[in-house]
Amino acid sequence: MRVTVTLVLLLALFSLAPAAEDFHIGKLCVSSSTDTYAPGEVIVKFKDGVSKQQASTALADLGTSVISTNAQIGIQVLNIPAGKTVEEMVATFSARADVEYAEPNYIAHEFMTPNDPYYVYQWHLPLINMPAAWDQSTGIPGVVVAVIDCGVAYETYGAFTQAPDLAGTHFVAGYDYVNNDSHPDDDCAHGTHVTGTIAQTTNNSLGVAGVAFNCSIMPIKVLDASGNGTYANIVSGITFAADNGAKVINMSFGGASGSTALQNAVIYAYNKGVTIVCAAGNAGTSAAQYPAAYTQCISVSAVRYDKTYTDYTSYGSTIDICAPGGDVNVDQNGDGYVDGVLQQTHDGTNYGTFGYYFYSGTSMACPHVAGVAALLISKNGGTMTPAAVRAALQNTATDLGATGWDQYYGYGLVNASARWHRFPPPIRQ
Ligand SMILES: [Ca+2]
Ligand SMILES: [Ca+2]
Ligand SMILES: [Ca+2]
CATH class of the missing domain: 3.30.70.80 (Peptidase S8 propeptide/proteinase inhibitor I9)
Incomplete structure (x- = not known):
């Protein structure tokens, strides 16, 4: 008998952003000086x-x-x-x-402020110090982030259309384990939104920005149009990423059941030098979710604009770090829109109809950390062990809640701009 385990996407509520013409865009200050x-x-x-x-x-x-x-x-x-x-x-x-x-x-220049017009609504990027981080690195194409999800709107093919704000993003070949073909297009909308947070085309005067926008994305489809997928397909997605040069894996999904096969896939990728970043889960309880709970994975819980943990985030002993997941029930920053994570994706039904959507969930927190991990690896020249990436992320996180590690925030809020020194530090001559 074949046992099928379904997973739920770690995406809570979302609401459609008003039509673009409803946005009121403030003036952006971008330094034009080129003198050094x-x-x-x-x-x-x-x-x-x-x-x-x-x-x-x-x-x-x-x-x-x-x-x-x-x-x-x-x-x-x-x-x-x-x-x-x-x-x-x-x-x-x-x-x-x-x-x-x-x-x-x-001459000192102000930190890079991208010219993407809706960047001003992406409160979740300055929350992790993105402008200062971009001044250090925007990523390098050789650092590949595998987005294991429901696919990505990365190409125009058949019924699918490339997302306009992914047109300048680097992609490498992935795979579709749901349909068993080499076109991991997105029939759900979740994977495209997650990808946007990692590497939305940025500073292109269009739409929104992403964390590590000069890194490359490897789209791997393991979840179907309703956001469910078998552990067997996820295992295949993980081994594909590990065998094809991914440096980071983003998994914005999870299940309540542990699995030896899933755990062994995670160990396989970890031993090949892949940093694995997972959404902690949206259960709002301390019950472990998988794969996030495995020790090889960096488990990401979700905070909102005021840096308090969200009512939906999973917590507990396996949480490592937190990142903005948003809260679409409030407008704490007073910009007139709910405080979701804003990225471009399609409407989930018409694969060529794109908009800017406020999503919330640990699904949205996870790619912030995956993007920062990709920047760390980029700054280190393109290779870095998962243990070193974890140490750098944890040691530079901004502590929140109870002093030191705690079960809601882990080691604290991921800090993209922290100056990080090689691990271990070089010995002085
Ligand atoms: Ca953009
Ligand atoms: Ca808001
Ligand atoms: Ca703490």
């Missing part, structure tokens, strides 16, 4: 013991004039002579015995 340092200026610090008179004589001899000084730091900002470059003057000052250091007057 102020032209015609250098910063110089003379050595302690060099008198003001000696310094000003040196500056006059070099044809420079003082723009400003900072007594606490002991620096002078200088105008350099016409015909000299900043590089030349930095070299000239640096070579002097009486100068401690000289450097260009670098």
Whole structure:
């Protein structure tokens, strides 16, 4: 007898965003400056013991004039002579015995703010410090995130249409284990929304943004149009991802039953160096959900705008970290819309009719962490063990609730912009 176990998508309520023309879009501040340092200026610090008179004589001899000084730091900002470059003057000052250091007057830019018009409604991205994180990395295509779900609107094929805001996203070949073909298109809408949070085409003046938008997505379909799938298909999806170069697996679904086959698939992928990120579940209880509860998986619970845990999120001893899952019953940020996670997907019936949907659930929290994991791996050059990814995520999370790890928030809210150092740290020579 064949036993079929159905899974439920870890998606709670959702509501349709009003038609695009109902959005009122505020002005975005995007720095347009491309200068890396102020032209015609250098910063110089003379050595302690060099008198003001000696310094000003040196500056006059070099044809420079003082723009400003900072007594606490002991620096002078200088105008350099016409015909000299900043590089030349930095070299000239640096070579002097009486100068401690000289450097260009670098220009700091505000953190990248994407120009996607509905980014302003994606409160869940700044909540995990995305603008600052994008200043460090937007991901690299060699880091592949497998989205094991109900498919993704990644191509135009047959009855399916590519989501307009996935047109610039990198995709690698996946598989459809529901229909047994190589076209894992989305007949449900969930997988496309999840994919958007990881790698929506970003800074393209369209729609919304994603966390690791220069990483690649491997779409793998294991759930059907109603969001159910067998463990056997999920096992196949996991081994496909592990065998085909995925660095991260996102699983925004779960079941209440443990399974030796499912556990062994997770171990197989983990041992191949794959970081596995799973939604904790939407049971609102401490009952374990699988695969999230397996120790190889990073189990993600869900918080809302005010950084409190949601009424639907599963919790308990297996929670590792939390991320924004949203709450579509409230508008805590006062933007006029429910506080769901906003991404583009189709309406679930007409596979070419796309809109921007506020979803909530641990399904939505999970891809935030998968995206941050992909950025970490990107910043590390494209490879990083799952143990190192886990350590970095947990050690840099922002603690919430009871001090230290707790059963609702795990190690805390994922922090995409945390400066992270190689694990283990290099030994100083
Ligand atoms: Ca976009
Ligand atoms: Ca809102
Ligand atoms: Ca805590």
